[in-house]
Amino acid sequence: MGRILIIGAGGVGTVVAHKVAQNADVFTEIMLASRTKSKCDAIAKAIGGNKIQTAKVDADDVEDLKRLFNSFKPELVINVALPYQDLTIMDACLACGVNYLDTANYEPKEEAKYEYSWQWAYQDKFKAVGLTAILGCGFDPGVTSVFTAYAAKHYFDEMHYLDIVDCNAGDHGKAFATNFNPEINIREVTQKGKYWEDGKWIETEPHAIHKALDYPNIGPKESYVIYHEELESLVKNFPTLKRARFWMTFGQEYLTHLRVIQNIGMARIDPIIYNGVEIVPIQFLKAVLPDPGELGENYVGETSIGCRIKGIKDGKERTYYVYNNCSHEAAYKETGAQGVSYTTGVPATIGAIMFMKGIWRKPGVFNVEEFDPDPFMEQLNKQGLPWHELHDVNLEM
Ligand code: NDP
Numbered sequence: 001m002g003r004i005l006i007i008g009a010g011g012v013g014t015v016v017a018h019k020v021a022q023n024a025d026v027f028t029e030i031m032l033a034s035r036t037k038s039k040c041d042a043i044a045k046a047i048g049g050n051k052i053q054t055a056k057v058d059a060d061d062v063e064d065l066k067r068l069f070n071s072f073k074p075e076l077v078i079n080v081a082l083p084y085q086d087l088t089i090m091d092a093c094l095a096c097g098v099n100y101l102d103t104a105n106y107e108p109k110e111e112a113k114y115e116y117s118w119q120w121a122y123q124d125k126f127k128a129v130g131l132t133a134i135l136g137c138g139f140d141p142g143v144t145s146v147f148t149a150y151a152a153k154h155y156f157d158e159m160h161y162l163d164i165v166d167c168n169a170g171d172h173g174k175a176f177a178t179n180f181n182p183e184i185n186i187r188e189v190t191q192k193g194k195y196w197e198d199g200k201w202i203e204t205e206p207h208a209i210h211k212a213l214d215y216p217n218i219g220p221k222e223s224y225v226i227y228h229e230e231l232e233s234l235v236k237n238f239p240t241l242k243r244a245r246f247w248m249t250f251g252q253e254y255l256t257h258l259r260v261i262q263n264i265g266m267a268r269i270d271p272i273i274y275n276g277v278e279i280v281p282i283q284f285l286k287a288v289l290p291d292p293g294e295l296g297e298n299y300v301g302e303t304s305i306g307c308r309i310k311g312i313k314d315g316k317e318r319t320y321y322v323y324n325n326c327s328h329e330a331a332y333k334e335t336g337a338q339g340v341s342y343t344t345g346v347p348a349t350i351g352a353i354m355f356m357k358g359i360w361r362k363p364g365v366f367n368v369e370e371f372d373p374d375p376f377m378e379q380l381n382k383q384g385l386p387w388h389e390l391h392d393v394n395l396e397m
Helices: 011-022 037-047 062-072 083-096 123-128 143-154 182-189 230-237 252-263 281-288 328-335 339-356 373-383
Strands: 002-007 027-034 052-056 076-079 099-102 132-135 158-168 193-197 200-204 210-215 219-225 243-249 272-274 277-279 302-313 316-327 364-367 388-391
Touching: 002 011, 002 062, 002 339, 011 027, 011 037, 011 328, 011 339, 027 037, 027 062, 037 052, 052 062, 062 083, 076 083, 076 339, 083 099, 099 339, 123 364, 132 339, 143 158, 143 230, 143 302, 143 316, 143 339, 143 373, 158 210, 158 219, 158 230, 182 252, 182 281, 193 219, 193 230, 210 243, 230 243, 230 364, 277 281, 302 339, 316 328, 316 339, 328 339, 339 373
Parallel strands: 002 027, 002 076, 027 052, 076 099, 099 132, 132 364, 158 243
Antiparallel strands: 158 302, 193 200, 193 243, 210 219, 219 243, 272 277, 302 316, 316 388
């Protein structure tokens, strides 16, 4: 049906490449491009069958992107490089008439600030040229946003309380490692907590609100309120929400390491001079930490991510819990990547399928909850992320 370009050959790019190749009826020509071409070649070789072309691209450079877009002529680009590259890739898409999909909102390198303002500002430009941009199509944001839209469509007249709950009960056997790009991950989890209540944002100290939540097939795990980017679009698109929070599980060991990293200045994102060379401490830290893409081999256990929602249907108060559990071992067996990369790469591929089939295609810039959730939910079951739902249960909130 169409030509697809994947940018980024990390853990998530590995999964997207596998999944796109499995859907040959939808994706007729596939190219995987990244900063380091040898990584693309290794992924293409593992998939085999000459299904994937590879290329080198510097996604910080609009001209380099334009050169690649004009030679390969993709219909859609799946951006699974880093959030820093979102705007340059969107600019190149506009210049070359290519549609766009990503899994994380733009972040300036010098400031860890999670907001959609920069990308929403492209709305008129995409609309004017009839191109579609699909934002935040990983698991969270992504599936959690689709889960919320599905709940709103089928089970509630008004949703009032939303708690997105993200548990990783996996064990990779390392003293400390992050499950995706360490720089992006550490920036995200060390920021202040923030949630939506009664029409305004409430800010807390990092990890100040926490309690044990019970996860299906896993049991109780200490969970912490952190800010997560989908909250911003969800409270805008579902204005009946009185409160929206995001909870993530962390082990004590992980939190102790994080505290030390912060206390000794290794989480700093501003440049310092070391031996006459400018370095950014968190980027140096990334270079010495385990590569998230290499964690898969010994990773055991599973993730459980879902939405817990309370609201009103036909005048009655109802509760709803929709979730997916994903096994790290099964993800590794299928794609050579661990569960966190898998739960991000599969939804990105499904978003691309939605686009290619013309189901999620409209001019402008959209968060995933603005599209019909039903066909996406159907694909989750087919592409490796089956979901389950519980009605009128105790949400522990
Ligand atoms: P990795 O760090 O493993 O991979 C990033 C890839 O992007 C690498 O191959 C890297 O190249 C490449 N890259 C970086 N800069 C450039 C550049 N300037 N030009 C071209 N390529 C570049 O990250 P992950 O795979 O773990 O994560 C990918 C994305 O997915 C991130 O944006 C992350 O925030 C997002 N994500 C979203 C989640 C969700 O649920 N929504 C969850 C997890 C991740 P090189 O190999 O040379 O370093």
